[in-house]
Amino acid sequence: MATQQQYSKSVLALALGAAFALAGCGQKEEAPKTEPAPAEPVAAAAPEPAKTGGQLNIYNWNDYLGETTLADFEKATGIKVKYDVYDSNEVLQAKLMTGKSGYDLVVPSLEFAAKQIQSGIYAEIDRSKIPNYANLNPEILKKAEAADPGNKFLVPYMWGTTAFGINVDKVKAALGSESMPANEWELIFNPKYTSKLKSCGISFMDTGSDVYSMVNIYLGKDANDHSEAQLKAATETLKKVRKDVRVFNSSPIDLLANGDVCVAMAFNGDTYIAKNRAVEAKNGQNIEYVVPKSGTILWIDNMAIPKDAQNVENAHHWINHILDPKVAAGISNYVNYANPNLKATEFVNPEIANDPKIFLSQEAMATLQAKKPIEQEAQKLITRYFNQFKASK
Amino acid sequence: MKKWLSKFLPGGRSGVIAVPYLWLLFFFVLPFFFVLKISFAEPDISQPPYTPLMTHEDSKTTITLNTSKYTTILDEVKSFGTTSWSEAAEQSQYVIAYWNAIKLAFFTMVFTLLIGYPLAYNIARASEATRNTLLMLVMIPFWTSFLLRVYAWIGILKDNGIINNLLLGMGLIDAPLQMLYTPFSVLIGMVYNYLPFMILPLYAHLTKLDSRLFEAAADLGASKWTTFFQITLPLSKAGIIAGCMMVFIPAVGEYVIPALLGGGDVVFIGNKLMDDFGPNLDWPQASAVAVVMLALLIAPIVWFQRFEQKQQEAA
Numbered sequence: 001m002a003t004q005q006q007y008s009k010s011v012l013a014l015a016l017g018a019a020f021a022l023a024g025c026g027q028k029e030e031a032p033k034t035e036p037a038p039a040e041p042v043a044a045a046a047p048e049p050a051k052t053g054g055q056l057n058i059y060n061w062n063d064y065l066g067e068t069t070l071a072d073f074e075k076a077t078g079i080k081v082k083y084d085v086y087d088s089n090e091v092l093q094a095k096l097m098t099g100k101s102g103y104d105l106v107v108p109s110l111e112f113a114a115k116q117i118q119s120g121i122y123a124e125i126d127r128s129k130i131p132n133y134a135n136l137n138p139e140i141l142k143k144a145e146a147a148d149p150g151n152k153f154l155v156p157y158m159w160g161t162t163a164f165g166i167n168v169d170k171v172k173a174a175l176g177s178e179s180m181p182a183n184e185w186e187l188i189f190n191p192k193y194t195s196k197l198k199s200c201g202i203s204f205m206d207t208g209s210d211v212y213s214m215v216n217i218y219l220g221k222d223a224n225d226h227s228e229a230q231l232k233a234a235t236e237t238l239k240k241v242r243k244d245v246r247v248f249n250s251s252p253i254d255l256l257a258n259g260d261v262c263v264a265m266a267f268n269g270d271t272y273i274a275k276n277r278a279v280e281a282k283n284g285q286n287i288e289y290v291v292p293k294s295g296t297i298l299w300i301d302n303m304a305i306p307k308d309a310q311n312v313e314n315a316h317h318w319i320n321h322i323l324d325p326k327v328a329a330g331i332s333n334y335v336n337y338a339n340p341n342l343k344a345t346e347f348v349n350p351e352i353a354n355d356p357k358i359f360l361s362q363e364a365m366a367t368l369q370a371k372k373p374i375e376q377e378a379q380k381l382i383t384r385y386f387n388q389f390k391a392s393k
Numbered sequence: 394m395k396k397w398l399s400k401f402l403p404g405g406r407s408g409v410i411a412v413p414y415l416w417l418l419f420f421f422v423l424p425f426f427f428v429l430k431i432s433f434a435e436p437d438i439s440q441p442p443y444t445p446l447m448t449h450e451d452s453k454t455t456i457t458l459n460t461s462k463y464t465t466i467l468d469e470v471k472s473f474g475t476t477s478w479s480e481a482a483e484q485s486q487y488v489i490a491y492w493n494a495i496k497l498a499f500f501t502m503v504f505t506l507l508i509g510y511p512l513a514y515n516i517a518r519a520s521e522a523t524r525n526t527l528l529m530l531v532m533i534p535f536w537t538s539f540l541l542r543v544y545a546w547i548g549i550l551k552d553n554g555i556i557n558n559l560l561l562g563m564g565l566i567d568a569p570l571q572m573l574y575t576p577f578s579v580l581i582g583m584v585y586n587y588l589p590f591m592i593l594p595l596y597a598h599l600t601k602l603d604s605r606l607f608e609a610a611a612d613l614g615a616s617k618w619t620t621f622f623q624i625t626l627p628l629s630k631a632g633i634i635a636g637c638m639m640v641f642i643p644a645v646g647e648y649v650i651p652a653l654l655g656g657g658d659v660v661f662i663g664n665k666l667m668d669d670f671g672p673n674l675d676w677p678q679a680s681a682v683a684v685v686m687l688a689l690l691i692a693p694i695v696w697f698q699r700f701e702q703k704q705q706e707a708a
Contacts, residue, residue: 088671090667090670090671090672093671093674094670094671096440097440097441097442097674098440098441099440099441115438115674118438119438119439119440119442120439120440121440201552206657207672208672209672242658245657246571246574246656247574247656247657248656248657258553259553260551260552260553376436376438376673376674376675379672379673379674380673380675382672383668383669383672383673384486387486387660387664387665387668388482388483388486390657390658390660391482391489391658391659391660392482392658393656393658
């Protein structure tokens with residue numbers, strides 16, 4: 001500071017002097033900031049023995065962690081996490097298939113993971129590094145074997161169902177004298193009901209394989225039957241309700257929460273987010289998730305480590321952290337999805353743990369059909385027929 | 394030092410010219426060749442999800458070009474003429490998707506021209522100070538995110554949105570008009586978003602017009618309309634074509650606006666491309682679709698360049 005004051009005196013020009021004074025002030029302000037700074041890294045760098053440090057790059061779905069999941073992990077391990085999010089399996093797949101995504105841990109859904117495993121893009125999970133692996137629900141692990149025989153590459157993260165959410169009051173008003181159908185699927189697949197619900201709005205998911213699996217269940221067929229004959233029959237059923245479907249959206253949270261549609265095909269978690277948003281906004285929209293008695297689709301999202309990951313060790317630490325009962329419960333409490341962790345249930349908020357539409361009963365679990373990997377040719381047919389259905393308005 | 398450097402650096406003139414060419418090379422030509430290359434591969438369950446074109450075995454290098462992705466599109470074109478429209482909608486999905494995309498781009502172009510021309514004309518005629526303000530007003534919306542602007546239209550057009558609430562409040566309608574998720578809302582979103590692309594090139598041409606021509610026309614007794622149709626409009630032809638290109642070409646491949654504002658009943662080529670790239674995991678097919686689209690778009694560009702060349706020669 002002294003040298004600068006002397007310098008500004010020697011220059012003497014008033015304007016310049018003012019400028020230097022300002023510059024001096026700037027430095028003066030900065031100075032105290034830099035002083036305590038070295039102290040912080042020292043505090044952070046003082047590692048407890050268990051801390052491993054390093055970096056971990058995670059790529060996960062949006063809105064898919066508990067409030068403190070990340071911070072707790074960083075605190076406990078000293079690992080610095082770079083956390084990015086995506087909103088569709090397609091986006092994740094595009095990055096993974098191109099290679100060198102730079103991520104150490106990703107969370108694909110089961111039916112996408114199957115093809116990805118076949119492509120050889122994942123590294124095998126080393127269970128010896130995951131003491132908490134024993135907490136996993138063997139039934140969910142068994143369902144996950146549809147895509148990953150032997151559970152070599154995937155560790156279940158969260159699971160849930162895909163069916164539809166309704167705006168209870170609007171649906172009642174639109175149906176009028178008609179009572180709710182015994183088979184809940186009729187609300188979205190039977191023209192008798194859709195023609196009435198059209199007035200308050202119906203939205204379908206924009207994912208062909210989900211829609212066809214649900215129609216198949218409605219028609220009493222195997223959810224995973226994507227043969228051309230079945231696709232044709234299902235498309236005929238779908239076309240009858242096409243004029244009543246207002247919009248296609250795979251994540252209709254806003255549509256439901258704002259009352260823009262009264263029936264929306266959706267993941268259970270999206271419906272619960274919509275429900276909570278409507279409650280927060282106090283907008284009077286009463287939203288409820290429906291799990292049809294005849295069953296619906298079961299989905300499982302899984303943690304996986306790409307083969308070209310740089311921080312494989314830390315990715316295993318993360319998986320172990322997620323499988324900690326309290327951590328898993330913390331995620332469920334925030335995102336309203338069921339976790340596959342047998343020991344976590346006691347830490348889950350009772351209203352979630354006891355909600356039969358989130359943590360399903362044994363009988364309800366038996367009616368669920370897990371989505372199986374789809375062959376490429378079958379997938380192309382699904383896309384083609386789904387476009388036919390969409391264009392048939 | 395300077396002399397030493399100048400041996401390696403191109404001279405001033407060619408240096409300046411090189412910049413846009415390098416840009417085109419790295420961000421257009423090279424990526425295009427990647428796409429072209431993938432379009433001749435076959436989908437494969439591997440990383441990346443397509444087969445290599447070149448294989449090396451026993452000191453023999455084989456190049457395999459798979460043209461089936463193009464014949465898929467070509468077969469659709471062939472069968473298109475022989476089937477009824479409803480059958481074509483089911484069988485020839487690529488052809489229909491190209492047609493829908495070109496139709497939407499065309500109407501977007503026409504409406505942006507009808508709205509953009511008077512706007513550009515008046516901005517060009519305004520005084521220097523107001524001119525800059527008006528131009529800023531055209532460009533300021535571009536400072537907000539493109540997605541936010543599309544979402545804003547959802548809020549305006551939806552059943553309990555601004556317009557419907559206004560009309561209901563005034564008692565003009567009894568039930569909300571369904572405007573969102575219709576072809577109408579898609580067109581509004583397109584015209585709104587592409588309007589500046591029309592206004593700016595039109596403005597650039599209209600300000601360059603020699604004002605003495607208008608004075609001369611007025612002196613010779615031409616009415617304002619006659620002056621417009623005889624002088625302004627013909628002289629701004631290049632601007633109109635430039636504006637139309639700026640709107641039409643990106644509009645053909647538009648994916649986001651129809652996806653957010655449309656009801657899903659019209660499948661555009663952007664949707665088909667996404668289907669092939671995403672769930673179908675058929676990158677070669679998606680690439681072939683993109684290459685064909687580019688080929689379709691090159692025709693009007695070449696025509697425009699010829700036109701400009703002719704005009705320059707005439708001038």
